[in-house]
Amino acid sequence: MIPERLVNWVALLGLLAVPLWAVVVDEPFTITLVTRAVILAIAAVGLNIALGIGGLVSLGHAVFFGIGGYAMGILAYHAQTFTSLNLIGLVIPGTKSMPVIWLVAIVISALAAWIIGLLSLRTSGVYFIMITLAFGQMFFYFAISWSAYGGEDGLSIYVRNGFPGLNTLVPIQFFGLCLVLLCVVLFLNARLQNAPFGLALNAARQVPTRVETVGLNPVRLKLVAFVISGAITGLAGALFADLNRFVSPTMFSWQLSGELIVLIIIGGVGRLYGPVIGACLFVALEHWLGGLTEFWHVYLGLILLAIVLFARGGIIGLLTGKEGAHV
Amino acid sequence: MSDAILQTRNLKKRFGALAATDDVSIDLRAGEIHAIIGPNGAGKSTLIAQICGGLAPDSGTVHLMGRDVTQDSTADRARAGLARTFQISALAMEDTVLENVVLGALGASGRPWQFWTRALSDRSLTAIAEAALERVGLIDQRHMRCAALSHGQRRQLEVAVALTLSPKAFVMDEPMAGLGAEGSHQMTALLDQLRAEAPILLVEHDMDAVFALADRISVLVYGKVIASGSVDEIRSSSTVRVAYLGEEA
Known part of the structure; x- marks a missing residue:
């Protein structure tokens, strides 16, 4: 069978080669499509830390995706309308700078993940899924009623935010930026997974009682994983909003949370590159099948069914011949 | 008393x-x-x-x-x-034998909040872990997955994890x-x-x-x-x- 490392490299090189080819043949839409896959992959890498290593099936990760999106939307909206944001007496100017927006997105998502995690981690299993789902719905309906920032219609941002030294309006440049961030996030994930924290978290998923009896607190380990996970997904949300130059309550929708889980399962739960391969396949199917039929989700469902029944390790498990032990 | x-x-x-x-x-x-x-x-x-x-x-x-x-x-x-062993082995079955004992050493060290260093390259952890495996006679199996161990070996591993807590x-x-x-x-x-x-x-x-x-x-x-x-x-x-x-x- 194929070594996992090789599969990973091929995936990464493919992500690089397709847009470059698209530049040569002048197909900017393909670049946008691949950028979308890269951003979804970042979001799913975030979720995979909670889900794959920590065993936390969060059906509310769209909360962080949406927070990232609205962090971008609100800051850029104030910048483009030359107004400032009044927050309990604090006057915050808008900004069109990506690094600043990313930082805000990461910090606020991490904070939200901490609060949601603190409450949700009192439960486990189905109850955990339901509570995270409930939080997701809360944010969704809040965004719909938040008329100051577009309510149901969402917010349009006319010009993509800037990054020092780059022209982010050029698709390939924005793509490059997202790909670098994906690599950074993957690298962080890889380090974390092999670090003492990852080892303990991995054990906390499998045998929480054992983790307790060696003097560690499994809930605290999972909470920290949830915060890191939420922060990464939040960053992806900010990028996603910048890709579309638009944010709307759908970024908070539970369907999006579900899609993130689905693409991790397709790629391989707990595998470093599972989210990457899952996201690429998901976007490709969405594009090709979506072009053929309005009901492409049916086929996606069939593929998902086949993977859950016959390839528990996802695509990566199938290629490397190593069955994923968890889910 | x-x-x-x-x-x-x-x-x-x-x-x-x-x-x-x-x-x-x-x-x-x-x-x-x-x-x-x-x-x-x-x-x-x-x-x-x-x-x-x-x-x-x-x-x-x-x-x-x-x-x-x-x-x-x-x-x-x-x-x-206080080190406890379980009647029904409570081990991380997907992990290797070494990882299971390193977890014990990690708990004893009280420093799980390290996100960057490799756990299995940390001599302060692996030394304790390997010493414990040596004691129970599982040192040769350290790279095996826990799930592949025999029942008896799992019982020994239980004791090894307890040993890492000194x-x-x-x-x-x-x-x-x-x-x-x-x-x-x-x-x-x-x-x-x-x-x-x-x-x-x-x-x-x-x-x-x-x-x-x-x-x-x-x-x-x-x-x-x-x-x-x-x-x-x-x-x-x-x-x-x-x-x-x-x-x-």
């Missing part, structure tokens, strides 16, 4: 009308193996859960090294030096469970050496092992300690024979 490493005083726990633990006062002294025996349903597991945390007694106290730990969590008690006291819940004659024999030899390191509170069904190892035996029946004494005293006690060993007095 002051030399007791681990001590329970008047522990009581009721589940409805059932007194699962009825005024249990036992102690574990340095260098000894204190066996707790009793028929099924005598309340041995309930007692262990109260000693190790996880189940709060209705009344009574648990002292470790003279300190009251009754209100402490399982994790706090582990950090204070414990003040062991609480072992049926370490011989499911072992064949050979495995039982090896485990008996291992526990025999361990008592010098830290005393062992041993809950066990295997009477040969108990009689071979124990310095003292307490007999638990219906949540109550009905007899406590040396191996010979327990063997010759008529109360114990009737209640537990199933012989006519």
Whole structure:
């Protein structure tokens, strides 16, 4: 069978080669499509830390995706309308700078993940899924009623935010930026997974009682994983909003949370590159099948069914011949 | 009494009308193996859960090294030096043998919040882990997945994880469970050496092992300690024979 490392490299090189080819043949839409896959992959890498290593099936990760999106939307909206944001007496100017927006997105998502995690981690299993789902719905309906920032219609941002030294309006440049961030996030994930924290978290998923009896607190380990996970997904949300130059309550929708889980399962739960391969396949199917039929989700469902029944390790498990032990 | 490493005083726990633990006062002294025996349903597991945390007694106290730990969590008690092994192996089956013991060393170090260094490259962790594997004779299997181990090897690994905590006291819940004659024999030899390191509170069904190892035996029946004494005293006690060993007095 194929070594996992090789599969990973091929995936990464493919992500690089397709847009470059698209530049040569002048197909900017393909670049946008691949950028979308890269951003979804970042979001799913975030979720995979909670889900794959920590065993936390969060059906509310769209909360962080949406927070990232609205962090971008609100800051850029104030910048483009030359107004400032009044927050309990604090006057915050808008900004069109990506690094600043990313930082805000990461910090606020991490904070939200901490609060949601603190409450949700009192439960486990189905109850955990339901509570995270409930939080997701809360944010969704809040965004719909938040008329100051577009309510149901969402917010349009006319010009993509800037990054020092780059022209982010050029698709390939924005793509490059997202790909670098994906690599950074993957690298962080890889380090974390092999670090003492990852080892303990991995054990906390499998045998929480054992983790307790060696003097560690499994809930605290999972909470920290949830915060890191939420922060990464939040960053992806900010990028996603910048890709579309638009944010709307759908970024908070539970369907999006579900899609993130689905693409991790397709790629391989707990595998470093599972989210990457899952996201690429998901976007490709969405594009090709979506072009053929309005009901492409049916086929996606069939593929998902086949993977859950016959390839528990996802695509990566199938290629490397190593069955994923968890889910 | 002051030399007791681990001590329970008047522990009581009721589940409805059932007194699962009825005024249990036992102690574990340095260098000894204190066996707790009793028929099924005598309340041995309930007692262990109260000693190790996880189940709060209705009344009574648990002292470790003279300190009251009754209100402490399982994790706090582990950090204070209480090492527990499980009747049904509680191991991370997907992980390697080495990873399972490194987890123990990591818990003992109290530093799980490291996100960057490689756990398996950290000599301060792996040295402790490998020493523990050496002790129980699993060093050659260290790169095997835990799921691939035999039942007997898993029992040994349980003990190895406990060893990494450099414990003040062991609480072992049926370490011989499911072992064949050979495995039982090896485990008996291992526990025999361990008592010098830290005393062992041993809950066990295997009477040969108990009689071979124990310095003292307490007999638990219906949540109550009905007899406590040396191996010979327990063997010759008529109360114990009737209640537990199933012989006519």
